[in-house]
Amino acid sequence: MTTITADRPTKQYPLPDTTLTQRSVVSELRALLIMARKEWIIFTRYPSWVIAFIIWPVIFPLGAIFTAKALSGPDEASLPAFAALAGTTDYVAFIIIGLLIYMWLNITLWDVGFQLRNEQMRGTLESNWLCPTWRFSILLGPSLTKLGTSLFFLILGVVEYRLIFGVRLIQGNLALILLVLVLVIPSIYGIGVAFGSLVIRFKEANAMVFLVRGIFMIFTGASYPLAVLPAWMKGVAAWLPLTYAIKSIRDVSLQGATLIDILPELQMLAMFALIVPSAGYLIFRFTERRARRTGALGQY
Amino acid sequence: MNKPIVQVQALSKIYQQRKPKKNGSFWSKFRPNKSALEDLVAVDQVSFDIHRGEIFGLLGPNGAGKTTTIKMLCTLLEPTGGKATVSGYDIVRQADQVRQHLGAVLTGERSIYWKLTGRENLEYFAALYHIPPKIARGRIDALLDRLSLSSRADDYVERYSSGMKQRIAIAKALLAMPPVILLDEPTVGLDPQSARNLRELILEIKAEGHTILLTTHYMEEADQLCDRIGIIDQGTIIALDTPGVLKQSIDELDVMQLEIENFDPTLTEVLKRLPTVENVVSNHLEANGAWSLALYTTDSRDILPNLINLIGTKSGQIRHMEIVQPTLEDVFISMTGKQLRE
Numbered sequence: 001m002t003t004i005t006a007d008r009p010t011k012q013y014p015l016p017d018t019t020l021t022q023r024s025v026v027s028e029l030r031a032l033l034i035m036a037r038k039e040w041i042i043f044t045r046y047p048s049w050v051i052a053f054i055i056w057p058v059i060f061p062l063g064a065i066f067t068a069k070a071l072s073g074p075d076e077a078s079l080p081a082f083a084a085l086a087g088t089t090d091y092v093a094f095i096i097i098g099l100l101i102y103m104w105l106n107i108t109l110w111d112v113g114f115q116l117r118n119e120q121m122r123g124t125l126e127s128n129w130l131c132p133t134w135r136f137s138i139l140l141g142p143s144l145t146k147l148g149t150s151l152f153f154l155i156l157g158v159v160e161y162r163l164i165f166g167v168r169l170i171q172g173n174l175a176l177i178l179l180v181l182v183l184v185i186p187s188i189y190g191i192g193v194a195f196g197s198l199v200i201r202f203k204e205a206n207a208m209v210f211l212v213r214g215i216f217m218i219f220t221g222a223s224y225p226l227a228v229l230p231a232w233m234k235g236v237a238a239w240l241p242l243t244y245a246i247k248s249i250r251d252v253s254l255q256g257a258t259l260i261d262i263l264p265e266l267q268m269l270a271m272f273a274l275i276v277p278s279a280g281y282l283i284f285r286f287t288e289r290r291a292r293r294t295g296a297l298g299q300y
Numbered sequence: 301m302n303k304p305i306v307q308v309q310a311l312s313k314i315y316q317q318r319k320p321k322k323n324g325s326f327w328s329k330f331r332p333n334k335s336a337l338e339d340l341v342a343v344d345q346v347s348f349d350i351h352r353g354e355i356f357g358l359l360g361p362n363g364a365g366k367t368t369t370i371k372m373l374c375t376l377l378e379p380t381g382g383k384a385t386v387s388g389y390d391i392v393r394q395a396d397q398v399r400q401h402l403g404a405v406l407t408g409e410r411s412i413y414w415k416l417t418g419r420e421n422l423e424y425f426a427a428l429y430h431i432p433p434k435i436a437r438g439r440i441d442a443l444l445d446r447l448s449l450s451s452r453a454d455d456y457v458e459r460y461s462s463g464m465k466q467r468i469a470i471a472k473a474l475l476a477m478p479p480v481i482l483l484d485e486p487t488v489g490l491d492p493q494s495a496r497n498l499r500e501l502i503l504e505i506k507a508e509g510h511t512i513l514l515t516t517h518y519m520e521e522a523d524q525l526c527d528r529i530g531i532i533d534q535g536t537i538i539a540l541d542t543p544g545v546l547k548q549s550i551d552e553l554d555v556m557q558l559e560i561e562n563f564d565p566t567l568t569e570v571l572k573r574l575p576t577v578e579n580v581v582s583n584h585l586e587a588n589g590a591w592s593l594a595l596y597t598t599d600s601r602d603i604l605p606n607l608i609n610l611i612g613t614k615s616g617q618i619r620h621m622e623i624v625q626p627t628l629e630d631v632f633i634s635m636t637g638k639q640l641r642e
Contacts, residue, residue, distance in 0.1 A: 023396075027430035034427035042415045045456075123410030127472070130374055130406070131428035132399040138428075292378040294315065295371070 023132060031133045035141025036148075039115070043145065053149065057157030058164065061099040064223040065092055086225040088254040093169055095223050096161055097253055098246050100169075102222035104154045105188055105242050109216075110209050111146040112139055112192035113199040120203065126297055135288060136281065139196055140189065147185070172252040176259060180248050183269040187241035190276030197280075197287035200296055220246055241272040303388070304349035305480060305511050306356075306373065311382035313343040313368050313535075342368040344535040345382065352479070355502070355512040357526035359519065359628060361638070365535040366515035367406075370484050373513070374404045386480055400429075403473030404482040408489070409465030411472070414458040418449055418468045421457060422475060429476040436475070443471040447501070463494030470501065474510075481505060483514040487521060499525055519628040529628065533636050543628060550626050550634045553578060554600035556593075559620040560611060563591035567614055571595065574610075576602055581633055590619060596634055 043049055068091050072078050083089045116139070119125035128138050161167040170177065198208060216222075219233060220242040226234060237243045248265040251257035259266075291297045316337045343365040350356040358366045371377040373384055375395040383390070389397040405411060412421045419440060426436035444450045447467045457465060466486065473481055486502065487495040502525055506512055516522050522529050523543045530540040539546055568582045571593075578596040585592055597603045600623055611618060633639060 023400075023430050027427075027432070030433070031427045031430065034424055038413065038416065038420070038424050041420065042413065045415050122413070123407045124413060126376055126406055127404075127411035127425075127469075128428065129376060130399060130404050131425065132396055132430065133428045289378075292376065295368075295377055297376060 023134075028134055028137055031131075032137045032141045032144065035138070036144035039142040039145035040149075043149070053153060054156065057100060057103065057153055058160045060103055061096045061157075061223075064095045064099060068092075068095060068223075082225075085227040087251070090254055092165075092167055093254055094225075094250060096157070096167060097169055097250050098220075098222040098224075100154055100157045101246050101249055102217065102220065102242070103157075104150045105184065105245065106213060106216070107150040107153070108143065108147050108185070108188050109192050110195065110213070111143040112189065112196040113209075115142040115146075116196045116199050117203075120199075120297075129297060136193075136284070139193055139284065143189075143192065151181075170253055172254070172256045173258070176252045176257075176262065177249050180245055180252070180262070180266070180269065183266060183273055184241055184245040186273035187269070187276040190272075190278070190280035191241075193277070193280035194283045197284045200287050200291050203296070216240065216242060219243065222246060241269055241276065244268045244272075305352045306350035306384070306386050306513065308346060308348050308369075308373070308384045309382055310345045310347055311343060311369065311372060311384050312341070312345055312380050313365075313372060313377060314380040315340045315342060341535050343372070343379075346530075346532070346535070346537050347382075348530050348537065348540055350480075350511055350513055352511055353506065353509060354527040355506050355514065355525050357522040357529040358513070358515040358532050359517065359522040359526075359529050359632070360515075360532035361517055364517075364532045366517075366532055367484055368535075369532070370404070370406070370482050370513065370515055373398075374402060374406070374482055375399055376406075400476070401478050402480040402482060403476060403478040404484070405466075405469045405473050405486060406482075406484045408469055408484075408486065409462055411469050412457055412465065414465075415456060417454045417456055418444065418460070418464075418471075419453040421468055422471055425472045426475050431476060439475060439477075440471075443474060447471055461494070463490050463497065466490060466494070466498060467501070470498075470505075474505065479509075479511060481510050481512045483512060485515055485517070487516070487518065495521075519632070523628050531628075531632055531635070533632070538635050539631065546628060546631045547626050550596070550631055553596045553598060553626065553630075553634060555624050555626050555630050556595040556597065556600055556603075556607075557620075557622050557624050558593040558595065558618055559585070560591045560593060561589075561617045561619055562614075563593070563611070563616045564614040565591070567610060567616075568593075570610060571607070574603060574606055579634055579637055581637075581639055583639070594630070594633065596630070 072082070072091065079089045079091070082091055086094055088094055116125065119128060129135075158169045161169060195208070195212070202208070219229075219237045220240055221229070221237065226237055226243065226247065229237065244265040248257070248262040248269075251262055317340050319338050346365070346369055348356070358369060360366050368377065372379050373386060373391060375391055375398050378392060385391065386398045387401040389401065391398050413424070416424065422440040422443065423436065426440065427433075431439070441450075444453045447470070449464060449467060449471070452460065452464065457468060460468070470483075470486070483502065487498050490498060499521065502512060502514070514525065526543060528540065528542050529546060530537045531546070532538070539549070541549075563582065565582055565584075568580050571577060571580045576597045576599045578598065580596070581594045583592045595603070595607070608618065629639065
């Protein structure tokens with residue numbers, strides 16, 4: 001092999017100025033926001049997505065509502081039995097609240113992984129990863145858009161049901177409902193980040209989403225009272241932050257529960273908010289390191 | 301002597317791959333089995349230095365290890381062994397600083413967002429490089445202008461030609477004005493005019509003081525652009541020097557180019573055994589159905605009668621013959637016995 005020559009070139013060039021591109025909290029936040037903006041722009045450039053986003057909140061809970069209507073019997077004779085389990089006779093509002101919150105959490109939950117997968121498929125994941133931005137920002141930034149749009153989607157669902165079907169979903173303390181939503185977000189992102197790590201590892205999102213989405217749907221009591229679940233399933237439900245979020249919002253909205261009433265659920269949500277994101281971050285760091293060893297980032 | 305801006309010492313990348321199993325059950329895929337793994341050496345103890353302001357090329361066929369090397373240098377891949385620094389920062393321990401000091405174009409036109417405009421793409425990546433918005437706006441305008449993209453800056457990238465997409469990808473790499481630019485096969489898929497324009501742009505970038513590492517399997521490109529070239533094959537650098545010195549290294553060889561009709565390809569091996577012949581590469585030409593033959597010999601005069609005789613006995617007809625100046629491809633062929641495009 002020819003040995004390396006070290007004698008050219010001799011001309012001295014000025015070093016381009018890189019001092020203007022130093023990382024700071026502000027620049028990192030700016031990066032986070034522009035990632036969200038980028039996703040919003042791409043989202044709005046597919047009009048069919050926007051239309052689906054407006055119609056879906058009305059369509060999704062209808063199946064469960066009509067099933068419940070059929071099961072409620074003549075003159076809604078079975079309603080007292082339902083009320084004994086759910087704490088309310090308003091089964092329509094009960095189902096809509098559960099499913100809308102489930103949908104909101106679901107969209108946010110999977111979005112981290114889906115965004116990563118989309119970037120991988122487009123071929124842009126590596127060019128993002130090449131930038132000196134915090135990896136966690138690249139993970140969370142794009143999904144901030146979905147957090148915002150899905151929150152809008154939740155509000156839209158509430159308004160659409162009020163206008164089209166005359167259902168009043170929010171009857172209790174709105175501030176308490178918002179508190180529950182704020183407390184559940186870190187856990188949702190924690191699970192989302194862990195899921196995103198699985199996407200990097202296995203390069204396939206749909207199969208896992210179908211599996212885990214089904215598990216969440218059943219164990220969180222999105223469309224029925226948790227009281228109907230067998231004991232072992234209730235045990236599993238107790239480990240899911242979504243269970244507490246859906247229950248406490250229903251309690252506040254349909255039964256007028258106060259802060260004291262839902263304090264146990266809030267405590268659980270706060271605990272999850274501390275543990276789940278940390279665990280998600282650790283899983284992500286581990287997977288990212290592994291991806292750099294195996295070259296999985298650029299693979300489809 | 302200045303310290304090289306990129307230093308690579310015995311850099312290696314070995315992947316562990318699952319051996320293909322003919323009779324393995326479905327469940328065996330889920331069972332960890334270390335003996336079912338085999339090592340794939342993608343880059344093997346590669347060493348080179350790149351000096352400030354030069355264009356250094358890694359020239360080799362597909363799968364030679366060029367992209368793996370570049371991906372390790374830009375911190376997307378972790379080396380299995382060896383060490384490398386960019387602007388003095390270690391690619392493993394100081395990955396953040398390394399990313400701050402280099403811009404890279406790896407997957408070309410696929411490295412940008414097609415549903416965004418050219419300007420939106422640059423605004424996006426400027427923020428990811430932590431460039432303050434005011435400075436970013438000025439740089440984006442200047443880059444768009446310089447790359448002749450100003451008039452199409454607010455069109456969706458999906459409506460750009462391949463050459464324009466590639467220029468946006470390069471503008472993205474230049475946004476932070478990094479001292480080192482990595483270009484992985486920058487002209488692949490471009491039409492000849494766009495490729496020529498891009499090569500001129502690369503030379504301009506160099507003239508501004510950027511150091512460039514580019515990978516290519518086009519020998520003319522390496523010859524035209526690079527101050528020094530590392531020829532890489534099967535993960536190993538087999539030669540490293542200036543294009544001129546590399547070509548001189550086979551100066552004692554005559555390179556005979558022949559075009560033959562009705563050539564029997566089995567004759568290639570017979571020709572290789574002739575005295576004074578170092579190597580023979582034959583290629584079927586799709587365009588006219590003839591064969592091209594490149595023959596490397598230390599004495600073309602001596603070989604000529606034998607050559608004509610051998611080809612004639614197999615009813616081949618020599619349509620054209622010339623002795624040509626050695627190219628980088630000839631250097632590669634004389635060292636490996638195969639063509640860059642193989």
